[in-house]
Amino acid sequence: MTRALFAAALAFASAAANAAFDEAELMRQLAATTEVQSAYTERKTSPLLAAPLDNSGTLTYRRPNVIEKNVASPRREKLRILADEVVVERNGQERRIAIASQPTLAAFAASLRGVLSGDSAVLRKYFKLRVSGAEEAWSLELVPIDAAVSRYVERVVVEGRGGRVGRIETFEVSGDRTVLELR
Amino acid sequence: MRIFLAGLVLALAAYAAVHAVKVENDFTAFLPNTTSPEERLLVAQLRDGLVARLMLVALEGGEAPALANASRQLAAELAKAPEFAFASNGASFASPALAEALVRNRYALSPRVAPGAFSEEHLRRALDERLDELSSPVALPTRALLPRDPTGELTALYKRLVPGTQPAMREGVWFTADGKSALLIAQTRAPGYDSVAQAAAMARVRSALAAIDPALRPTLSGPGVFAAESHRIIEHDVERLGIAATAGVLLLLGYVYRSLRAIALVAMPVVLGLLAGVLAVQWGFGSVHAITLGFGATLVGEAVDYPNYVLVQTQGEGSGALGSVGHTLGLAVLTTVASALALALSGFQGLAQLGVLTMVGILAAGIATRYLVPWLAAGRVPVAYPLPFAALLQPFGGRLPRIGVVVLALAVLGGLAATDPAWRENDLSAISPIPEALRLQDAALRREMGAPDVSYLVASRGSDEGAALANAEAALPVLEGLKAKGVLAGYESATALLPSPATQRARLDALPARDALEASLRAAQRGLPFKPDTFAPFLSDVEAARTAPLLTRAAYAGTPAAARLDALLVQQDGAWLALTPVAGLRDAAALEAALAGSASRLVDLKRVTAGMLDGYLRESSRQVAYGAGLIGVLLVFGLRSVRRALRVLLPSAAALCLTVGLLAACGVRLGVFHLVALLLVLGIGLNYALFLEAAVSNSARRARAAQALALCVATTALTFGLLAASATPVLRAIGLTVAIGALLSVVLALAWTPAERSFR
Known part of the structure; x- marks a missing residue:
């Protein structure tokens, strides 16, 4: 009896500790960051690949709507996510794709923008959100809602510390995985 | 008793x-019994054609994500519904069976398959592209097929099959350009003219949407929807006006007979x-x-x-x-x-x-x-x-008004002859009861969708299915060239789904043998991080395609494409026709000229329709003339006097002329249904003139004739006056024509009735 009471008290205490750093708090802290410019490395692993694919460069975010991924290696490429289109620049050529034309692209853009700007409304349009951990090491799991997205993307796990995003890992249904780390 | x-x-x-x-x-x-092959084609297209089975659906009344979500669910619901062969909202081919058929036959279907298309150099370029795509969020949907289709044949195929002019995309589905409505296109199983089945299909869309999101409003359009709407409107009109007319006539009879x-x-x-x-x-x-x-x-x-x-x-x-x-x-x-x-x-x-x-x-x-x-x-x-106004119906005979009427009638005839085609109705849609607003809305939706309109088809004839398809393929470069010049907006060819046997054979023969392909692939893969056996499914797919039998219609059984092929590839008079509906054609003459000398011909369905209606009108006019001759003979024999016969015939004929003149002067275009009404006017006019003529000998009889005539005119004017208020153009045409005609008939019949003393 006492043991059961003790266990319940413990569970309550840990829940209360978690509640101190919840989704609202995470979003508040993320939103406080107005500009990010940092080097990143990205690694793609796939059952189809003998060795992982790496690329690196800088990721830029400026409030409210600028997101740029400048790939420096293995070759130069620039990916810009605008309000309603994604612009890919490579070899001096520019390709524009309307975000709305593909649900998966829309979800991808929303996940980056929502996380970097701390906009939970944008995230919730496409994902179920689950926050765990504490302020110095939090984790945000995004699970797609729409079947058109969940056919391809299993989940996205974002990790960070305070208002800074440190790692974004995408799990695809195909078994492919992409890890993006910010320094 | x-x-x-x-x-x-x-x-x-x-x-x-x-x-x-x-x-x-x-x-x-x-529609008339058709004589020319083009006319038969037109009737077949109107009845069973692909275009006649398309239903356009617009969803409104919500934010874009809600609309897109409803659009996806609705497309899935309709694809399962027994009333529809398929439904699409641009997201994908809604049917997994069709996707499977396309994947399986992609090498026979893809125009990119040609000798050398699977060389080491081409493969290397393809693999490089795929590798790039692998780390891009843009190519996620094609990832699953990568081991089977490293050359991206299916993606290229989809691009070809989806209509050239596409609506705007939002949230992954079709939207109107203003983003206020989500668009879907659905093909009914029932032919477009089957108004009862079409109404059931419409009800299915409405109830499915209400179950998904009752806040959203659907707008439905298309030939089938029009058929169902016309049916509803006519039925409603006939019912409402029928009840009103019956009540009115009963009231009149009640007053007269009590x-x-x-x-x-x-x-x-x-x-x-x-x-x-x-x-x-x-x-x-x-x-x-x-x-x-x-x-x-x-x-x-x-x-x-x-x-x-x-x-x-x-x-x-x-x-x-x-x-x-x-x-x-x-x-x-x-x-x-x-x-x-x-x-x-x-x-x-x-x-x-x-x-x-x-x-x-x-x-x-x-x-x-x-x-x-x-x-x-x-x-x-x-x-x-007696009706109160019966006393008004007095003969006002005399030479002068009669001559005046005859001159006027002749002038009308002359005027009609002089302005001949202008007053004739040759547009089939003009007899449709669909309100102008609905028709405009349909045109707007059609433009947004890039859906083909019912006007133009390229018909390619062949002695068998394969020959027709080959001829249709021969016309494709012409169409593509004119599309590039902006002469036409797009087209839909059966050959995209079913290439001619010769073309398929050529493509499959161009596929390399397994050993050669494997060697090229191994060389192309050198230095790339793909696992060595990643593309084994590709190798076996190509090998299977090389030895597979040619693709036939049967491959599409049970998929939405089956209905599409049935509509685009038809048998007529022992030959086969491959039909290519053309959308947004700006210069028919240019396309006609470009096709000259080939086995394909441009069929302008509007022109065929117009010609058909015109021919019918001409034929009917001849038959009416025979009828008039017969009536003349009947009258001369029945009345045993040419003079008396003329006294009956002249006012009726003049009333007919003046009615036509009056309608034409008011800008009414005369069509088949006016002709029906004019026959009715003739019958009525003859009756009135006969009744009056029979009574000239005796003043008591004459008063009663006026009384009888008053009752006849009152019932006619009442019934047809009500019809003239109808929303259905056909009913309005008949109502207006007969009401005017009956009034003119009675007036003219009185004008030709001699005053008592002049009768001997």
Whole structure:
């Protein structure tokens, strides 16, 4: 009896500790960051690949709507996510794709923008959100809602510390995985 | 007692008729029996064509994500529904079966497959692209097929199959350019003309959407929707106006006879005539068209004039009067039957039905009036009270007004001849009861969708399916070239789904043998991080394709593409036709010229329609002339005097001319249904003139003739005046024409009636 009471008290205490750093708090802290410019490395692993694919460069975010991924290696490429289109620049050529034309692209853009700007409304349009951990090491799991997205993307796990995003890992249904780390 | 008995017999007969008669709804019954292959193609397209089965759906009333979500769910629901062959919202081909068929046959289908397409160099380039895509969020959807399809054949295929002009995309589905409505396109299983099945399909869309999100509103459009709407509007109109007209006529009869028995006497011949007419049509044609039934009731309804005339005209005279009245009645009936002869001989099956119904109905009503009504009355002729305006109907004969009318009528004829095609209606859509707003909305939706309109088809003929497809393939470069020049917006070819056997063979023969392909692939993969056996499924797919039998229609069985192919590849007169609907054609002459000399021809369905209607109008005019001749002969023999015959014929003919002139002057374009109405005017006019002519000898009779005429004109003007208020152009045309015609007829018949003293 006492043991059961003790266990319940413990569970309550840990829940209360978690509640101190919840989704609202995470979003508040993320939103406080107005500009990010940092080097990143990205690694793609796939059952189809003998060795992982790496690329690196800088990721830029400026409030409210600028997101740029400048790939420096293995070759130069620039990916810009605008309000309603994604612009890919490579070899001096520019390709524009309307975000709305593909649900998966829309979800991808929303996940980056929502996380970097701390906009939970944008995230919730496409994902179920689950926050765990504490302020110095939090984790945000995004699970797609729409079947058109969940056919391809299993989940996205974002990790960070305070208002800074440190790692974004995408799990695809195909078994492919992409890890993006910010320094 | 006799009336009660007769009523009972009639009720039983009506009950039997309701069960024996098969009512049909196919509006194409009102199209002529076709003669040229193009006309047959047109009718087949209108009935069963792909375009006639397309339903356009727009969802409104929510934010874009909610609309897109509803659009996806609705597409999935409709794809499962028994009423639809397929539904698409641009997201993908909604059917997994079709995707599977396309994947399996991608090498036979892809125009990129040619000798050298799988060389090391090409493969290397393809693999480089795939590797790039692997780390890009843009190519996620094609990732699953990568091991089978490293050259991206399926993606290229999809791009080709999706119509060239696509609506705007939002949230992954089609939207209007303004982003306010999500768009879907669905193909019904039932043909477009089947208004009952189309209404069921519409109900399915509405109920499915209500279950998904009741806040959203659907807008439905397309030929099938129009058919269902027309049916609803006409039915509603006929019902509403029919009730109003019946009530009005009963009120009039009530005023005149003030006896239920008398009203029953008057109604009996009409009911009997209608029954006889409907049964005759059922017997002769195997079914009765709904429109025939509606109009036939109107035409035979005129027979109410006969008992009215007989009852009023024999007031206060003994049974001997019935003999002389009966003679006039017989002539009136026979001339009306003769005027309906033109209809009965019509090439339009629907109009032929109408003619037979009228002839038999009028004849039966006439006989009933002559023999049944006196027997039922059993010597007690009901008292008829004159209508207040009967006294106005006095002859105002004299040479001058008559000459004036004849000159005017001749002037009208001259004017019509001079401005000939301008006053003729040759647009089929003009007879549709669909309000202008709905038609504009359909055109707008069609533009947004890039859906083909019903106007232009490229028809490629061949002795068998393969030859027709090969000829259609030969026309594709022409179409592609003109599309690049902006002459046309897009086209949909059956060959995208089913290339000709020769083309398929050439493509499959171009595929390399397994060993060669494996070697090229290994070389192409060198230095790339793909695992060595990643593309084993690709190797076996290509090998399987090389030895697979050619793709046939059967590959698409059970998929949405089956219906599409059935519509685009049709058999006609022992030959095969591959049809390529063309969207947004700006210069038909340019396309026609570009196709000259090939096995493909541009079919302008609007022009064929116009030609067909024009030809019909011409043919009918000839038949009407024969009818008029017959009427003249009948009158001369019946009245035993050319002079008296002219006295009947001239005012009727003049009334006809002036009615046409009046309508044309008001800018009304005259079509097939006006012709029906004009025949009715002729019949009515002859009746009036005959009734008056028979009464000239005696002033008491004359007063009663005026009285009978007043009642006839009042019922006609009432019934058809109401029709003129209808929302259905067809009904409005008939209503207006007959109301004007009847009034002119009575006035002119009075003008030709000699004053008493001049008659000897």
